Amino acid sequence: MSFVDHMLKNLFSGFLDRRRANRHFKRQAVLETLRKMGDAEGQAVSGRVARDMRRIASDDVPAAIVRTRSHEEGLTHDEADQRRARFGPNEVEHEKPLPWWLHLWHCYRNPFNLLLTLLAGISFVTDDMKATVVISTMVVLSTLIRFVQEGRSSQAAERLKVMVSNTATVIRRQPDEERGAEASEKHVTARSHARRTATQIELPIRDLVPGDHVVLSAGDMIPADCCLLIAKDLFVSQAAMTGESLPVEKFAGIAQPFNSIFDAPNLVFMGTNVISGSATALVVATGSRTYFGALSARVTTTDRTPTAFQAGVNSVSWLLIRFALVMVPIVLLINGFTKGDWTEAFLFALSVAVGLTPEMLPMIVTSTLAKGAVVMSRKKVIVKRLDAIQNFGAMDVLCTDKTGTLTQDKIALERHTDVFGTNSEDVLRYAYLNSYYQTGLKNLLDHAVLEHAELQGELRVAQDYRKVDEIPFDFVRRRMSVVVAEREDNHELICKGAVEEVLSVCHRIRIETAQGPRQVPIDRELLERVRSVTRELNGEGLRVVAVAMKELSASQAAYSIADEAALTLIGYIAFLDPPKESTAPALRALAEHGVRVKVLTGDSELVAAHVCGRVGLERDHFLLGSQVEKMSDEALSHAVETCQLFARLTPQDKERIVRALRGNGHVVGFMGDGINDAPALRAADIGISVDSGVDIAKEAADIILLEKSLMVLEEGVVEGRKTFSNMLKYLRMTASSNFGNVFSVLVGSAFLPFLPMLPLQLLVQNLLYDISQIAIPFDGVDRELVAKPLKWNPADIGRFMIFFGPISSIFDITTFAVMWHVFGANTVANQTLFQSGWFVVGLLTQTLVVHMIRTPKLPFIESRAAWPLTLMTLVIMAIGVTLPMSPLADYFKLQALPPGYLPWLIAILLGYATLTTAMKTIYIRKFGWQ
Structure with missing residues (x-):
């Protein structure tokens, strides 16, 4: 075994062992790393898919079942088999490795080898056998070494694509003859025998077909583009598609008017996952016909x-x-x-x-x-x-996403302040009680509060309280409340949520004075002062959540949304996805080596600007995706030279920016791990992805990092x-x-x-x-x-x-x-x-x-x-x-x-x-x- 083989074998054996040891994590990894897809309706990538999904969203449940030619109790096995033969497996397109003979031809067909072959042929015709042998030896050595070395590298990369086969819970309807046999064997009653039955079975996701009914629960991947038939407290993470850090609630039934198809409350998409709740969904599109697959097909069929x-x-x-x-x-x-x-x-x-x-x-x-x-x-x-190794050296511009590359990809509690922005332990205590006692959706913000270092060492307040009731979160109110009791004669309602939504139910604010906290009515001047504090926090790139409370008598046992009134605003908690410690040194090292780093993200410009400022990147001058879309190619080619930060971008925006930089004579690297990054990965001189990225991103990339670090890039x-x-x-x-x-x-x-x-x-x-x-x-x-x-x-x-x-x-x-x-x-x-x-x-x-x-x-x-x-x-x-x-x-x-x-x-x-x-x-x- 050669040295190259030995190195790659050792590296991949350890890597694959680690993957096998984390089968459950891998079930989530592909989807959690899909970054900021953005709605690309009207774009060439997925316009047809968007139109089809819009039509299905306007149907009620019976109409959706009819449109997909399904049944209220699902498909039979025979029906599913027929549809699978028609629609194919439920998997997106992949690049296939070249057959060995075609790879050998590609290794041979360079200008020098062709010229030498011509010269060897002439030498043979002129009976100069010594020259023929010498020239042929040169050609064979050159071709075989390239063939062997590239073959080893390709085989090593293929091992990275080994993924665990995921399954979905599918409802299958039994035909009459199967139902009769089953009833006889189980000695069921005549009434049960006459009634159609349906069973739940586990199937590989690739076996799903349009018309299937799938059962979803917390932690499940959405296996295809689906319309909801039944939903209960269903919250779905669409960060893979839209870049939203918070999950969205989904409902069954006819969707109200919406702008983006991702806003449709009755649609869920391949590439997202269930955070909480349960549902039964009707598969509408599979494989390359899904939104995920439409973009994937475009990427894999585009020539480099x-x-x-x-x-x-x-x-x-x-x-x-x-x-x-x-x-x-x-x-x-x-x-x-x-x-x-x-x-x-x-x-x-x-x-x-x-x-x-x-x-x-x-x-x-x-x-x-x-x-x-x-x-x-x-x-x-x-x-x-x-x-790609040489392109690393020639690269003078590196375009990268923000989340997980510059930052830790983990939201952290950054500030807890009173209404005027002064640090407040009381606000932290109330926020902790709210997050600790809620039984509904615990999102990333709640986990950040609960995991805050100060809480681990100092706050054990939960032991002093008991929970009375809670008012669950919903995305209309955009707030949630818990009611707790420290003393039997007193209840405390603690509410947290979006600033404006919490302010709308607050009549007073709490002000800290030398004599202690004092509650004062909110007037116009105080309201403007409160909003200026939150704007200042937003300007620092922080996501701000307001915290309010009120005391109630202990006579009430159940609470509702109507009780979220006449609250007192006590302050804010602010969150940040903090930069990695290695980011700033890595950026300095890249700059010293003549590589300019540009941040291309689907996130908010305020958050991105703050992160850029903390790691030493220029943040004052930035471009938004909406501005990029309106620019001509000539205007964009000028803009990409002066801007270092681009925010709220769609996949097509990223691709245009990369092509504009290349058109200006730069050798461009692009680092991304989501399906939204795939077009830009293809357009760049060197595409860089990570092993936790989605398959299509890894296929589009030239280099795969087993560790997502800019220092490795340097x-x-x-x-x-x-x-x-x-x-x-x-x-x-x-x-x-x-x-x-x-x-x-x-x-x-x-x-x-x-x-x-x-x-x-x-x-x-x-x-x-x-x-x-x-x-x-x-x-x-x-x-x-x-x-x-x-x-x-x-x-x-x-x-x-x-x-x-x-x-x-x-x-x-x-x-x-x-x-x-x-x-x-x-x-x-x-x-x-x-x-x-x-x-x-x-x-x-x-x-x-x-x-x-x-x-x-x-x-x-x-x-x-x-x-x-x-x-x-x-x-x-x-x-x-x-x-x-x-x-x-x-x-x-x-x-x-x-x-x-x-x-x-x-x-x-x-x-x-x-x-x-x-x-x-x-x-x-x-x-x-x-």
């Missing part, structure tokens, strides 16, 4: 936009190919006319074409990215697509830049040395009576040189090179090639002169000696150049290569020096070089290293060093 990485590699590839297409014909013509042997000239030009082609680029890129993926796996990050950015720098080393080295070699070939071909190097020798030199570069992925990178975003720049590659290429030609021509004049290799009979001398110099200078250009610093002194690269360099240089004197020398038409050649070789290499280092200083001063 080429990433910055893919576009960059393609542009550099075609730059080098165009260069080869110009230079190779020139080499052919010069050698054909000067030597007179057009066949030999053609084979030599063919070898030059191979030498100009960086055929190992796909392999070097894949190996570098795979190594980066292994490093990231140690940091609890799974790379689905290897290209580490990924650095690793991506190291990966980019190592790939850039190969490209620069290959481009510059190839250009120098071709220039040297042109000079030698014009003046020598023989070829400066035989085609086979040129191919072997190129293969050895490529092998020496396999260690590049394991090389270290200077800290300065990962400080800023690194982007593909084909123009920079071309400039670098022209600037440094001729340097090697200077020493190649020096070698020509030495071999011609010093060693007398100036005739056709002595061409083997000449070719052997240049073979060694050419290979050693090509191998050495990576140490010159791997760093802007002084090589070997200020910055040294990692030991694998150093070792590989020494091995290939040793092979190059000894090959002409080895038993294989005759096979490659080489010969041993005289001892006097060694001082010249050392002098040429030292001169080459010195001049390259000096020219590098000039280049950095003029163009910089990316």
Whole structure:
């Protein structure tokens, strides 16, 4: 088992064990992490679904049953089977992995491999079998390494998608013959026998069909888009779809006029879950016909936009190919006319074409990215697509949601104040009693009160009280009350709820004075002062809940909404989803590395602005989704540069913002975990999700985090830049040395009576040189090179090639002169000696150049290569020096070089290293060093 396999196996075995140990949590995980879906009616994503659901919402229960061709007691098994055959399974669309043969083809079909295949074919036709074998070896190595590495990564990502099979309670109606047999077996009465019966069974959610009746209770996922037939105290969390932190109450019956389909009280949707209460619901739509599935289908069928990485590699590839297409014909013509042997000239030009082609680029890129993926796996990050590692490094803008990324995704009690905003323990005590004693819906706000740290250590007031009655919460009054007794002769009604709704039943406010608390009537001036305090708290991003109370005699035993009158406002409790401790340091680290963070959220602008302020992000200038929708693409492209916060966004708004940023030339990352994030994940250069995200978000993402942390992203950015720098080393080295070699070939071909190097020798030199570069992925990178975003720049590659290429030609021509004049290799009979001398110099200078250009610093002194690269360099240089004197020398038409050649070789290499280092200083001063 390879190191990569070992790392991924260990990582995923632990991950899957943890998932199996939390089966119940996973039942909720997908839905709880769907963030701020927003109502997208009228949008292309789900307009048809919205229209269908609006029609069903306007029906009463019998009409809804008729519309879905169901029955008041549900479907029979046969009816369900027929519908399943028609509608298909109740599951959203997923991307399917490519078959192995198609994946192999994708790994092969890059421009270099296609060109090399053409050259191998020409070599085969011309009976140059040695060249055919060498070129084919290059193609096979490049393709297989990419195929194997990407296959391992894909298999690892697939394991993340393993989900526990969820079930739903379904009511099945029995046909007459089954009902008769069951009645006979159970000896039921004749009356029972004559009556149709229905049974409840547990079925996998994927087996549900339109017309099914499902039974819902607290904690259940809504398995499809449904219309309620019966509902009792049913509260549903729609945070996945709308971003509302509080659940909404749902009722059976005809819906009153509503704006959003999520406001329809008789509809519930796949992707939400039951908080409390119970219901029986009629399945209206399943699978891709649901609101959830409509957006999912759009995401999975949308082709990906080429990433910055893919576009960059393609542009550099075609730059080098165009260069080869110009230079190779020139080499052919010069050698054909000067030597007179057009066949030999053609084979030599063919070898030059191979030498100009960086055929190992796909392999070097894949190996570098795979190594980066292994490093990231140690940091609890799974790379689905290897290209994404480099995009981490190129990323200069990160768009992220607020909840769970910047914040802890857990509402906390932030303030408890009197009516004028001063801290008050009495308010906290009353709020605690209200939350503790209510038996209805305990929402996130109640849990925040009960879990408050101060309560754990100081307040045990519940032991001193007994509950008398409660007035349950509803979403019309938007408040709830409990009645408690501390003394037998006195009752206290404690009410909490939305500020305006509580104020509407308050006649007095309690003011703290030096003499103690005093109750005063509410007048216009006091009311305005009270509202200014709540506005100030809202401005801090806090959700404000008012607390009021009144004392009553103990003569009353039952209380109703009518008793919520003439209350005294005593203060407020305010809540916040607090930022993570790691958020601010991570944002600073990202900023230091040149990555701007933009917050894209469906939440309120006030809450988002407050959180941004606490973690150090600019919050004064923001855009709302309603403003984004009205903007033209041109106006939006300007706005996205100046704004750092975008609030109340729909999924389409997020996608437009990401595309606008990319259109401005940024490399954009997007981090999200909900279905509403999927379009933006697809549109970004790098999509980032988490293992607790929904399936469709994980499918749209390129990278999956096992830990939702911006600090992990910062580490990924650095690793991506190291990966980019190592790939850039190969490209620069290959481009510059190839250009120098071709220039040297042109000079030698014009003046020598023989070829400066035989085609086979040129191919072997190129293969050895490529092998020496396999260690590049394991090389270290200077800290300065990962400080800023690194982007593909084909123009920079071309400039670098022209600037440094001729340097090697200077020493190649020096070698020509030495071999011609010093060693007398100036005739056709002595061409083997000449070719052997240049073979060694050419290979050693090509191998050495990576140490010159791997760093802007002084090589070997200020910055040294990692030991694998150093070792590989020494091995290939040793092979190059000894090959002409080895038993294989005759096979490659080489010969041993005289001892006097060694001082010249050392002098040429030292001169080459010195001049390259000096020219590098000039280049950095003029163009910089990316």
